[in-house]
Amino acid sequence: xxAVSDLPxxxxxxxxxxxxxxxxxxxxxxxxxxxxxxxxxALVVRADEVVCLLGPSGSGKSTxxxxxxxxxxxxxxxxxxxxxxxxxxPPHRRRFGLVFQDPLLFPHLDVAGNVRYALRIAGPARxxxxxxxxxxxELLELVELAGxxxxxxxxxxxxxxxxxxxxxALAPAPRLLxxxxxxxxxxxxxxDRLAVDVRALLHRLGTPAVHVxxxxxEAELVGDRIVRLADLGSV
Amino acid sequence: MxxxxxxxxxSPRPGPLPAWVFGVVPAVFLAVFFAYPVTRIVGRGLSSEGxxxxxxxxxxxxxxxxxxxAVLSTxxxxxxxxxxxxxxxxxxxxxxxLLLALVTVPFVLPTVVVGLAFRAxxxxxxxxxxGVILVAHVFFNYAVVVRVVxxxxxxxxxxxxxxxxxxxxxxxxxxxxxxxxLLRPAVAAATALVFLFTFTSFGVIVVxxxxxxxxxEVEIYRRTAQLLDLPGAAVLAVxxxxxxxxxxxxxARLQAGTAVAQRLRAPSRDALTRPRRPGQLxxxxxxxxxxxxxxxxxxxxxxxRSFRVRSTWGLAWWRALGSVDAGTTRYAAPLDSVRVSLQYxxxxxxxxxxxxxxxxxxxxxxxRAGRVLDAAAMLPLGTSAVxxxxxxxxxxxxxxxxxxxxxxxVPLAHTLVAVPLVLRTVLPVxxxxxxxxxQVAATLGARPLRxxxxxxxxxxxxSLAVGAGFAFAVSLGEFGATAxxxxxxxxxxxxxxxxxxxxxxxxxxxxxxxxxxxxxxxxAAVVLAAExxxxxxxxx
Numbered sequence: 001x002x003a004v005s006d007l008p009x010x011x012x013x014x015x016x017x018x019x020x021x022x023x024x025x026x027x028x029x030x031x032x033x034x035x036x037x038x039x040x041x042a043l044v045v046r047a048d049e050v051v052c053l054l055g056p057s058g059s060g061k062s063t064x065x066x067x068x069x070x071x072x073x074x075x076x077x078x079x080x081x082x083x084x085x086x087x088x089x090p091p092h093r094r095r096f097g098l099v100f101q102d103p104l105l106f107p108h109l110d111v112a113g114n115v116r117y118a119l120r121i122a123g124p125a126r127x128x129x130x131x132x133x134x135x136x137x138e139l140l141e142l143v144e145l146a147g148x149x150x151x152x153x154x155x156x157x158x159x160x161x162x163x164x165x166x167x168x169a170l171a172p173a174p175r176l177l178x179x180x181x182x183x184x185x186x187x188x189x190x191x192d193r194l195a196v197d198v199r200a201l202l203h204r205l206g207t208p209a210v211h212v213x214x215x216x217x218e219a220e221l222v223g224d225r226i227v228r229l230a231d232l233g234s235v
Numbered sequence: 236m237x238x239x240x241x242x243x244x245x246s247p248r249p250g251p252l253p254a255w256v257f258g259v260v261p262a263v264f265l266a267v268f269f270a271y272p273v274t275r276i277v278g279r280g281l282s283s284e285g286x287x288x289x290x291x292x293x294x295x296x297x298x299x300x301x302x303x304x305a306v307l308s309t310x311x312x313x314x315x316x317x318x319x320x321x322x323x324x325x326x327x328x329x330x331x332x333l334l335l336a337l338v339t340v341p342f343v344l345p346t347v348v349v350g351l352a353f354r355a356x357x358x359x360x361x362x363x364x365x366g367v368i369l370v371a372h373v374f375f376n377y378a379v380v381v382r383v384v385x386x387x388x389x390x391x392x393x394x395x396x397x398x399x400x401x402x403x404x405x406x407x408x409x410x411x412x413x414x415x416x417l418l419r420p421a422v423a424a425a426t427a428l429v430f431l432f433t434f435t436s437f438g439v440i441v442v443x444x445x446x447x448x449x450x451x452e453v454e455i456y457r458r459t460a461q462l463l464d465l466p467g468a469a470v471l472a473v474x475x476x477x478x479x480x481x482x483x484x485x486x487a488r489l490q491a492g493t494a495v496a497q498r499l500r501a502p503s504r505d506a507l508t509r510p511r512r513p514g515q516l517x518x519x520x521x522x523x524x525x526x527x528x529x530x531x532x533x534x535x536x537x538x539x540r541s542f543r544v545r546s547t548w549g550l551a552w553w554r555a556l557g558s559v560d561a562g563t564t565r566y567a568a569p570l571d572s573v574r575v576s577l578q579y580x581x582x583x584x585x586x587x588x589x590x591x592x593x594x595x596x597x598x599x600x601x602x603r604a605g606r607v608l609d610a611a612a613m614l615p616l617g618t619s620a621v622x623x624x625x626x627x628x629x630x631x632x633x634x635x636x637x638x639x640x641x642x643x644x645v646p647l648a649h650t651l652v653a654v655p656l657v658l659r660t661v662l663p664v665x666x667x668x669x670x671x672x673x674q675v676a677a678t679l680g681a682r683p684l685r686x687x688x689x690x691x692x693x694x695x696x697x698s699l700a701v702g703a704g705f706a707f708a709v710s711l712g713e714f715g716a717t718a719x720x721x722x723x724x725x726x727x728x729x730x731x732x733x734x735x736x737x738x739x740x741x742x743x744x745x746x747x748x749x750x751x752x753x754x755x756x757x758x759a760a761v762v763l764a765a766e767x768x769x770x771x772x773x774x775x
Contacts, residue, residue: 069674069678070677071674071677071678090677090683091674091677091678092676092677092678092679092680092681092682092683092686093680094678095680096678097678097679098674098675098678100671100675102671104669104671104672104675106672106675106690107694108693108694108696117676117679117689118679118680121676121679121680121681121685121689168675168679169678169679171679172679172680174678178678
């Protein structure tokens with residue numbers, strides 16, 4: 001069973017009365033073959049908070065995000081949004097943004113094309129072309145990549161690519177953002193800088209988020225609250 | 236992070252739709268236009284009338300010659316091409332890559348063009364001899380050995396041989412005990428391919444063979460088209476199917492047994508040898524001479540011959556392209572064949588991309604059933620074009636589907652031959668697409684089919700275009716199946732060339748040379764363009 005515990009030395013925002021629970025995950029179990037990856041895991045995220053999910057490699061953090069996003073069907077368990085069960089809702093209708101550890105930018109589109117993709121698919125019906133371009137510019141500015149729109153994704157550095165992935169995930173205005181070790185492949189210095197940026201960005205947008213990492217320092221920089229998903233059996 | 240990921244098939248949405256949705260069109264296409272015709276051939280061949288023919292001995296003689304020339308051709312090709320495979324992949328020669336590309340050209344040329352090139356080069360009295368056929372087969376298959384064996388040879392880590400040398404082995408011992416065992420699977424694969432191609436050789440034999448030098452393929456055609464002996468043709472086709480199945484099985488066994496060795500290779504492109512010692516220079520010189528004389532001379536002769544009018548130079552044969560038979564109702568003018576061939580090639584490219592593309596998706600998104608479809612789609616390549624054409628001819632000659640004389644028969648046959656190429660071009664690209672890209676699209680709000688159409692499909696675009704190019708080139712040059720199916724008033728380029736060749740007089744002969752030059756240039760251009768496109772990456 002996964003132990004879920006708050007770190008004692010952090011201010012506990014979950015006590016604030018004005019923040020109702022947005023995401024509620026309960027009793028989620030997943031197994032790969034005969035390995036129990038998640039065993040009746042529970043998680044609550046309030047509408048105004050960024051939760052950092054901390055745990056070692058192989059503890060099932062990424063799997064939990066995939067369950068929340070709807071990309072993996074758990075053996076058991078329920079995912080609720082604002083009290084309603086979304087377990088049966090397919091990923092493309094959940095409006096949960098997901099940033100993977102790899103940027104996974106679409107290689108056939110340029111930077112602006114990647115961000116515009118999200119607007120084209122999910123944005124308000126028939127966004128006028130210049131309106132869409134304006135939104136793309138805004139989003140790129142938000143991740144401090146103004147002027148990068150025409151760049152080929154192959155020319156970006158790791159940090160730049162991950163910012164584009166973030167802008168792309170934010171484009172359809174998701175009601176929840178899931179970040180799966182988004183800085184995992186980057187070096188220490190860059191990771192810290194991006195962590196501070198992302199925290200500021202998420203608070204500005206007021207989007208609740210689940211941020212998965214195995215790095216305590218990063219978790220402390222980004223999270224309002226840190227939740228440990230301990231290794232199996234180490235309860 | 237090293238999360239122990241579950242095996243791929245376990246991921247939740249491998250394809251945007253169930254795999255059978257993609258597989259149904261290719262499966263039906265192969266069943267109707269390949270499996271059914273082949274069963275009709277087998278049914279005819281195994282009838283009592285057919286089996287009686289086998290006692291005559293004439294059939295066995297043809298089989299014997301077919302096997303004999305295939306074994307000799309394969310052996311000669313290996314002897315001539317293995318040094319080339321080594322030198323072109325391991326020596327630092329200026330323009331090495333260009334040379335490798337040029338060496339490939341003969342292989343993509345239509346067999347009829349190859350035949351005409353040797354007719355242009357060699358004295359007429361040699362035509363019909365076994366020797367000419369063997370030389371043409373070496374010309375044709377040189378690239379197979381250079382590509383298949385040389386491809387591996389160029390990537391072998393030279394340190395294996397260096398390790399053997401440091402243990403006291405002479406260069407020859409090091410080759411024999413280390414390099415050769417590592418190369419053996421590739422040599423086995425190349426041997427099987429060359430044997431297959433030469434055993435089913437048709438166009439080359441039609442143009443260069445004589446009464447005593449006829450293969451199963453040519454005999455099947457002769458019995459069908461000239462003698463109207465369908466039972467005899469069916470018996471020969473069954474005989475050929477049995478031999479080909481045996482060869483394919485044996486070569487699959489050989490290659491499976493040595494698959495472990497292939498994993499030993501390490502990429503090393505910086506390890507090219509600079510030829511300095513006399514022995515190396517002699518080897519280099521002889522390979523370059525082979526390339527120029529064996530590969531270059533026939534093609535040059537073909538082009539020159541099309542401009543050689545009696546004892547002077549001129550455009551008479553080229554002008555004849557528009558005038559020979561023009562205005563007659565029985566024959567089409569040579570230039571009309573250009574239009575006919577291009578039309579068939581376009582239809583073939585479209586059909587092949589649809590069928591082959593869908594097949595690639597089905598294979599990639601399905602488990603075991605996908606592997607069965609993969610194998611089934613490759614079968615037409617292994618059964619010979621003549622069998623494909625003959626099968627279509629006897630299978631659709633009566634209701635419910637009477638397609639006799641229909642133009643669609645030709646592109647259908649070409650599609651059967653081209654689908655394996657499209658499949659092999661598209662499948663690796665499809666499998667290399669990260670399935671998480673579609674997951675990203677899903678979290679951005681794209682429905683499964685929309686995600687596939689906006690992510691996977693554009694990423695496949697280039698490989699589909701490359702596959703279309705290959706299919707187009709196959710259609711332009713295909714002769715074996717086309718010979719059975721083409722209508723006399725709308726011959727394709729290869730059929731027209733052979734027809735011109737069979738007519739008396741120097742004008743049809745010269746026009747055949749000019750038309751073969753056209754076909755050579757167009758085919759080579761299409762294939763080289765497709766290969767260049769394949770080499771490119773997603774860059775803006």
